[in-house]
Amino acid sequence: MPSSYRSLGGWLYRRAENVLAAMLVAMFAAFLVQIVFRYMLNLPIGWANEISVVLWIWLVLWGAAFVVREEEEIRFDLFYAAARPRVRRIMFLVAALSLLALYTISFPAVLDYVMFMKVEKTAYLKIRMDWLFSIYIVFVIAIIARYLWLSWQAMFGKAPQEFDPIKAGSGV
CATH class of the missing domain: 1.20.5 (Single alpha-helices involved in coiled-coils or other helix-helix interfaces)
Structure with missing residues (x-):
């Protein structure tokens, strides 16, 4: 890059x-x-x-x-951390493709719901609910783009990194 x-x-x-x-x-x-x-x-x-x-x-x-970042996500990775790089790559791709399928399949319904919510407003500030929930649309698009990129890297690049408990931290 x-x-x-x-x-x-x-x-x-x-x-x-x-x-x-x-x-x-x-x-x-x-x-x-x-x-x-x-x-x-x-x-x-x-x-x-x-x-x-x-x-x-x-x-x-x-x-x-x-x-x-991906490595900062909280997850149960007992088996993932113990796997060899090739198995770890397959495990990541199965999880990533599942997430991609779920987010992609649900996206039209989520978009319809958020757009429908323009008829509702919050109680005090009168913020339209479609504006309030629009961040979810941004979130879904960002997650789909992230997992497409990570899946591409896992398929054609290096395997996802092995978890190292010595280097675990708060992301700082």
Whole structure:
């Protein structure tokens, strides 16, 4: 892969992390506002809770789509880690093709549902539900693209990396 693509990918990855961090800060600020209004001012407000919930949905799906790398995913990999590279490659391809099939088959119905939700709005901020759930469409497209790329690499490149418990960490 040319270094210009790699540097562009790194830049885009850092911007996705920045968006994720901004959503986390905004969610935490809304959470603090909610606590202050409810417990200090004895004036419960619903919009702060709604912002927290909306940002949580976006935070999880944005992070899963653009920030969390394949090796950082949580999984039960007792057999996968013990397998030889060729078997590990086959196991990965079976799992990846299953995910691709499920996401691809469900995509038209999900798209229809998200588009249908334009008739609903959130209770306090009146955010259209199709805008709120549009992140799921982005998530599905990103996951399909990721697993197509990873499947291509597994078929024609090197086998997926063996898990090394010595190098396990939080991704930092």
